[in-house]
Amino acid sequence: MSFKLDHQMFLVLNVVIGGLVVASFIGFVLSRRVKSDDGRGTIDNLNARIRAWWIMIGIFAISFMIGPAGSMLLFAFVSLLALREYVSLISTTRADHRTLFWSFFVFTPLQYWFWYEGWYGLAIILIPVYAFLFVPIRLALAGETTGFLDRAARIQWGLMVCVYCISYAPALLTLNIYGYQRQDAKLLLFLVIVVQLSDVFQYIWGKMLGKRKIAPAISPNKTWEGFIGGVATAVALGTALWWMTPFPPLVALGMSLALALMGFAGGLTMSAIKRDRGVKDFGSTIEGHGGILDRMDSICFSAPLFFHLMRWFFVTHTSWFR
Amino acid sequence: MSAVSASIIAACARGLAGPSVRWVNCRPSSRQRVYFANHTSHLDFVVLWSVLPRRLREKTRPVAAKDYWNSGIRKRIAVNAFHAVLVERGSKIAEGDRMAAARHTLDMLLEAMGEKNSLIVFPEGTRGNGLQVGPFKSGIYYLWSKRPDVQFVPVYLSNLNRILPKGEFLPVPVISRVTFGGPLRPDANETKDSFLAKAHEAVCALRDA
Numbered sequence: 001m002s003f004k005l006d007h008q009m010f011l012v013l014n015v016v017i018g019g020l021v022v023a024s025f026i027g028f029v030l031s032r033r034v035k036s037d038d039g040r041g042t043i044d045n046l047n048a049r050i051r052a053w054w055i056m057i058g059i060f061a062i063s064f065m066i067g068p069a070g071s072m073l074l075f076a077f078v079s080l081l082a083l084r085e086y087v088s089l090i091s092t093t094r095a096d097h098r099t100l101f102w103s104f105f106v107f108t109p110l111q112y113w114f115w116y117e118g119w120y121g122l123a124i125i126l127i128p129v130y131a132f133l134f135v136p137i138r139l140a141l142a143g144e145t146t147g148f149l150d151r152a153a154r155i156q157w158g159l160m161v162c163v164y165c166i167s168y169a170p171a172l173l174t175l176n177i178y179g180y181q182r183q184d185a186k187l188l189l190f191l192v193i194v195v196q197l198s199d200v201f202q203y204i205w206g207k208m209l210g211k212r213k214i215a216p217a218i219s220p221n222k223t224w225e226g227f228i229g230g231v232a233t234a235v236a237l238g239t240a241l242w243w244m245t246p247f248p249p250l251v252a253l254g255m256s257l258a259l260a261l262m263g264f265a266g267g268l269t270m271s272a273i274k275r276d277r278g279v280k281d282f283g284s285t286i287e288g289h290g291g292i293l294d295r296m297d298s299i300c301f302s303a304p305l306f307f308h309l310m311r312w313f314f315v316t317h318t319s320w321f322r
Numbered sequence: 323m324s325a326v327s328a329s330i331i332a333a334c335a336r337g338l339a340g341p342s343v344r345w346v347n348c349r350p351s352s353r354q355r356v357y358f359a360n361h362t363s364h365l366d367f368v369v370l371w372s373v374l375p376r377r378l379r380e381k382t383r384p385v386a387a388k389d390y391w392n393s394g395i396r397k398r399i400a401v402n403a404f405h406a407v408l409v410e411r412g413s414k415i416a417e418g419d420r421m422a423a424a425r426h427t428l429d430m431l432l433e434a435m436g437e438k439n440s441l442i443v444f445p446e447g448t449r450g451n452g453l454q455v456g457p458f459k460s461g462i463y464y465l466w467s468k469r470p471d472v473q474f475v476p477v478y479l480s481n482l483n484r485i486l487p488k489g490e491f492l493p494v495p496v497i498s499r500v501t502f503g504g505p506l507r508p509d510a511n512e513t514k515d516s517f518l519a520k521a522h523e524a525v526c527a528l529r530d531a
Contacts, residue, residue: 080495084340084495084496084497085497087494087496088481088484088496088497092484094451094483094487097484097487097490097494098490098492100494101492101493101494104494104495105492283497284342285340
């Protein structure tokens with residue numbers, strides 16, 4: 001697993017940074033013009049989000065420059081932070097302690113190590129099979145039966161979403177696509193850009209036009225206008241990036257649509273957990289955005305699908321497109 | 323040297339415990355204070371110390387149990403790095419010697435405070451399970467009766483019992499929360515029981531604040 005940084009990648013990164021410059025400028029102008037208190041809160045949050053984007057993209061770009069190991073380490077760290085936010089939010093008991101220790105410090109590093117070594121077979125079953133079995137075994141050994149199935153399921157769920165699913169994003173670097181060797185990093189970039197743009201534009205369209213709520217009980221901010229506008233914008237921009245991917249424009253459109261829809265589903269599902277626990281955000285790590293998991297929820301759900309679509313159509317069944 | 327190692331340990335504790343800090347009706351201040359908190363984990367004093375502004379840290383000394391912290395690596399951490407005041411716990415002393423021991427402890431605390439230091443104390447005297455705050459020992463009352471000029475600041479530590487609970491030696495990185503409350507306002511004629519009740523209530527009130 002290795003990749004080279006080609007001019008396409010630099011071009012895209014430059015465009016992203018250019019977009020942020022524009023966003024920062026708009027945020028600045030809006031902050032000068034807004035008068036009402038309500039509007040003030042929205043614009044302050046917008047500017048906090050834009051500032052946080054600078055930092056997030058900075059960290060992402062640096063890990064990218066380091067190479068595959070940098071990206072693996074970055075996402076492993078993101079998984080740890082996401083799992084930490086998840087565990088902090090759900091209730092765990094004293095008897096879960098050692099199982100949690102294993103989840104954080106054994107399963108999470110192992111998952112990323114397997115991907116780094118390119119051990120696909122192990123990486124895709126470690127958590128769904130072996131952690132799935134290990135968690136209840138370790139809980140049984142702890143000897144506490146109260147809420148047993150509940151406690152086991154919570155930990156299994158956290159490992160699946162925060163570690164297993166997120167790990168599919170850097171796993172894109174292990175794909176060995178014919179005619180696209182050493183360029184896999186651009187797939188990771190494509191995934192992150194499409195999914196995050198979908199989130200950003202759902203937020204923007206929702207703020208501008210949002211009226212009809214999709215699921216008021218789960219998320220008051222998710223509206224049909226935001227959803228359709230955000231997904232459509234992300235799909236349009238994703239399709240426009242077809243030249244950096246191994247697929248033709250029409251497939252880029254389909255992939256972008258799949259990513260944006262799964263990303264939306266991720267945001268909705270994770271919101272349901274937050275509502276159940278009575279909080280608005282998973283944490284406060286990223287100013288304006290909430291926690292790491294609030295930013296990663298859409299990646300959690302879209303990364304596995306993207307990986308398997310890529311692997312199926314561009315690695316094992318290449319004839320479909322040739 | 324000790325200041326550096328204390329800062330390093332504090333940074334590790336902050337990384338592990340990811341504490342969010344809230345000051346409710348209270349601001350960081352360089353005046354002399356006694357921070358008193360609920361106690362659920364060995365990490366408690368390190369985390370509480372680490373979330374104080376840097377300029378306050380060097381003048382804030384934790385009070386820790388001598389029977390646990392007085393040997394080996396623990397002593398190096400508590401005494402050398404954090405300048406902890408190690409005190410005997412009442413429960414570890416024979417019945418007849420308790421009065422004398424308590425006086426000695428009080429003198430040690432007063433001396434440790436001097437004219438400019440603050441203290442971190444855990445009036446429960448032992449680690450709880452994180453669900454309820456146990457009854458307070460009377461030491462904090464005697465400390466107040468000698469030094470009523472000092473601010474007694476209640477602190478509630480959430481989730482530290484989930485990071486390193488009693489009886490475990492490997493930590494799990496759960497996000498914790500440190501809540502500082504407004505200083506106690508005891509009446510001049512406060513009795514031991516009424517003072518301890520007020521102090522206890524002040525800590526519990528921060529749990530849901």
